[in-house]
Amino acid sequence: MARSINWLQVCAALLLGLLGLYVIVQGSGYDMGSLRRMGPGFFPVMIGSVLVLFAVLLVLEVWHSEKEKNFWIPRPILTITAGFVAFAALLERAGLVPATVALVLLVSLAEKPVRPVAAVATAVGLSVLGVLVFVYGFGIPVSAFEW
Amino acid sequence: MDILHNLALGAEVAFSWQGLLFCFVGVLVGTFVGVLPGIGPLAAISLALPMTYYLSPPIALIMLAGIFYGAQYGGSIAAILLNLPGTASAAVTCIDGNQMTKQGRAGVALFTAAISSFCGGIVAIFMVLGFTPMIASFAMDFGSMDYFSIMLLGLVAASTLSVGSPLKGMTMVMLGIALGLVGTDDTSGTERFTFGALALSDGISLVALAMGLFGVGEILANLGQEKRAPLKASGLTFKSMLPKRHEWQGLWKTILRGSGIGAFVGALPGSGPAIAAFMAYASEKKLARNPEKFGQGELRGVASPESANNAAVQAAFIPTLSLGIPGDAVMAVLLGAMILHGISPGPELVTSNPEMFWGLVVSFGVGNIMLLVLNLPLIRVWVRMLSIPYHVLYPAMLFFICIGVFSVRSSVFDIYTALFFGVIGYFLIRLRFPAAPLLLGFILGPMMEVHFRRALLLSRGDYWTFFDSIPSTVFLILTALFLVLPLWAAFRKRTARTANLGD
Numbered sequence: 001m002a003r004s005i006n007w008l009q010v011c012a013a014l015l016l017g018l019l020g021l022y023v024i025v026q027g028s029g030y031d032m033g034s035l036r037r038m039g040p041g042f043f044p045v046m047i048g049s050v051l052v053l054f055a056v057l058l059v060l061e062v063w064h065s066e067k068e069k070n071f072w073i074p075r076p077i078l079t080i081t082a083g084f085v086a087f088a089a090l091l092e093r094a095g096l097v098p099a100t101v102a103l104v105l106l107v108s109l110a111e112k113p114v115r116p117v118a119a120v121a122t123a124v125g126l127s128v129l130g131v132l133v134f135v136y137g138f139g140i141p142v143s144a145f146e147w
Numbered sequence: 148m149d150i151l152h153n154l155a156l157g158a159e160v161a162f163s164w165q166g167l168l169f170c171f172v173g174v175l176v177g178t179f180v181g182v183l184p185g186i187g188p189l190a191a192i193s194l195a196l197p198m199t200y201y202l203s204p205p206i207a208l209i210m211l212a213g214i215f216y217g218a219q220y221g222g223s224i225a226a227i228l229l230n231l232p233g234t235a236s237a238a239v240t241c242i243d244g245n246q247m248t249k250q251g252r253a254g255v256a257l258f259t260a261a262i263s264s265f266c267g268g269i270v271a272i273f274m275v276l277g278f279t280p281m282i283a284s285f286a287m288d289f290g291s292m293d294y295f296s297i298m299l300l301g302l303v304a305a306s307t308l309s310v311g312s313p314l315k316g317m318t319m320v321m322l323g324i325a326l327g328l329v330g331t332d333d334t335s336g337t338e339r340f341t342f343g344a345l346a347l348s349d350g351i352s353l354v355a356l357a358m359g360l361f362g363v364g365e366i367l368a369n370l371g372q373e374k375r376a377p378l379k380a381s382g383l384t385f386k387s388m389l390p391k392r393h394e395w396q397g398l399w400k401t402i403l404r405g406s407g408i409g410a411f412v413g414a415l416p417g418s419g420p421a422i423a424a425f426m427a428y429a430s431e432k433k434l435a436r437n438p439e440k441f442g443q444g445e446l447r448g449v450a451s452p453e454s455a456n457n458a459a460v461q462a463a464f465i466p467t468l469s470l471g472i473p474g475d476a477v478m479a480v481l482l483g484a485m486i487l488h489g490i491s492p493g494p495e496l497v498t499s500n501p502e503m504f505w506g507l508v509v510s511f512g513v514g515n516i517m518l519l520v521l522n523l524p525l526i527r528v529w530v531r532m533l534s535i536p537y538h539v540l541y542p543a544m545l546f547f548i549c550i551g552v553f554s555v556r557s558s559v560f561d562i563y564t565a566l567f568f569g570v571i572g573y574f575l576i577r578l579r580f581p582a583a584p585l586l587l588g589f590i591l592g593p594m595m596e597v598h599f600r601r602a603l604l605l606s607r608g609d610y611w612t613f614f615d616s617i618p619s620t621v622f623l624i625l626t627a628l629f630l631v632l633p634l635w636a637a638f639r640k641r642t643a644r645t646a647n648l649g650d
Contacts, residue, residue: 026339040332043596051318073573080367122542140553
């Protein structure tokens with residue numbers, strides 16, 4: 001019956017507990033006020049405390065829980081992160097079209113096999129759609145190309 | 148006849164060209180995302196949210212609601228044909244629906260699913276019509292303590308009724324409330340947890356949070372999975388969809404029961420269409436004379452959950468519109484949409500924005516009829532949708548997430564927020580933490596704080612104020628019940644397990 005400890009779950013619970021502690025510490029830095037007239041610090045400290053309590057209970061619950069499979073997927077996480085960062089960085093500096101192309105091409109690398117033709121076609125299609133709908137249709141404050 | 152007058156007012160909104168057009172767009176988008184496994188109504192509604200800024204509030208709500216119930220129709224298609232629930236609430240439909248496909252009766256299953264969804268929707272609309280104004284007028288006298296207690300009830304119910312660990316659900320609620328703390332405190336004007344960042348002084352963007360957790364997170368989880376089986380093209384003709392007479396016999400009773408259960412469960416705070424579908428299926432199986440047929444392609448096993456989930460979706464509008472308290476995460480986003488449109492949800496909504504409430508209700512009827520038309524003769528179009536390759540779909544979804552998040556408040560910062568919560572959302576999915584209670588906590592948290600502080604201010608710091616009013620006391624007792632029940636269930640499971648010496 002002895003099963004190994006599920007460290008992944010335990011660490012997640014501990015992280016949540018740490019977050020709760022942080023909320024308490026940071027929250028108590030704001031004015032606590034009194035029960036009668038609560039300051040902005042009261043509710044956060046309350047929430048943080050419950051979060052810590054739940055996290056402790058959670059550690060007990062997940063101690064021997066079933067292990068997760070394929071938890072760490074670096075390729076999709078990294079490519080999607082790269083795509084988002086590129087989109088955010090390029091959007092206001094280079095315009096919607098370069099940002100869209102960069103996003104689509106980067107996130108297309110997330111899956112093997114990479115399909116270059118489909119990726120380029122999707123990038124072009126979405127650029128056109130994006131410019132028509134968002135730049136001309138909704139008038140977001142970004143143009144297709146910023147020069 | 149007051150109600151006729153009100154319905155006429157609603158019809159004016161719902162039958163305006165804008166009302167009809169955007170209702171159609173909503174149900175169309177809803178069916179689309181429902182059909183496609185991997186995008187649920189939540190992601191779609193958050194996506195559409197920024198686009199509704201250009202519409203008047205009632206029209207915007209009509210469209211967003213259309214996505215929600217449209218997805219229930221669409222969700223059954225993937226469930227029946229591919230054994231993949233297009234939406235979480237269609238998971239139960241997979242059991243018998245996919246068996247029927249294997250037996251070559253896919254058409255009959257699809258037809259029954261559409262008809263059942265339609266009936267469920269209609270039954271629930273009458274519930275919404277009857278109960279919302281009633282509950283709203285009852286809630287007019289609600290004080291802050293009542294609001295606090297009912298929100299607490301909603302949060303506890305949502306986290307304990309969800310699939311999986313109730314403790315994980317409640318932890319997610321707390322995490323959501325904690326995230327909701329970020330930004331300027333309404334009462335005192337103090338900036339909290341903003342790390343000095345100007346972009347956070349208005350709080351974390353709801354759209355960025357929802358899109359991250361439910362859009363990016365789901366995509367990451369799908370990309371990390373093994374490949375699914377491709378769809379085998381099946382010869383679906385309209386004729387093959389019509390069930391034979393003996394199959395129809397007594398089915399209407401199943402549909403009515405499913406609708407009733409769905410409408411009732413859906414109206415409770417905290418329970419969504421998925422739970423309604425599951426409960427309807429379970430009770431139908433218990434009532435059946437031949438329960439062993441369930442799971443082997445029983446038509447009632449399709450009719451029951453499908454009528455229940457659509458009824459639940461419509462009925463979920465009851466607490467949202469009458470009390471301003473969302474029952475599940477999708478409703479929470481719809482509530483967020485109302486707030487963004489400058490409408491304060493609460494019991495006054497029905498009387499102060501009658502065109503909104505009645506317009507929405509009439510549009511439910513219109514939308515359900517549109518969906519019936521979309522799902523019966525045009526079923527083959529939707530089946531073809533299932534063959535859109537994922538390598539085209541997910542870059543497109545990510546693009547819409549990026550641009551959608553940005554367009555809410557023209558903030559590049561929010562794109563990073565969506566990415567951040569996307570990665571968190573992925574880890575939550577893999578660690579089996581439910582993300583929906585988080586979102587519910589995020590939206591209800593700030594409202595709860597306001598009511599909590601106001602209640603204690605009025606009672607001069609006396610905690611017993613939460614037991615001073617009858618509604619508040621009832622809600623708190625129910626909350627305690629919801630907390631104790633899972634503990635009791637876990638205890639029983641453990642004793643049963645030791646008795647069996649298994650696992």
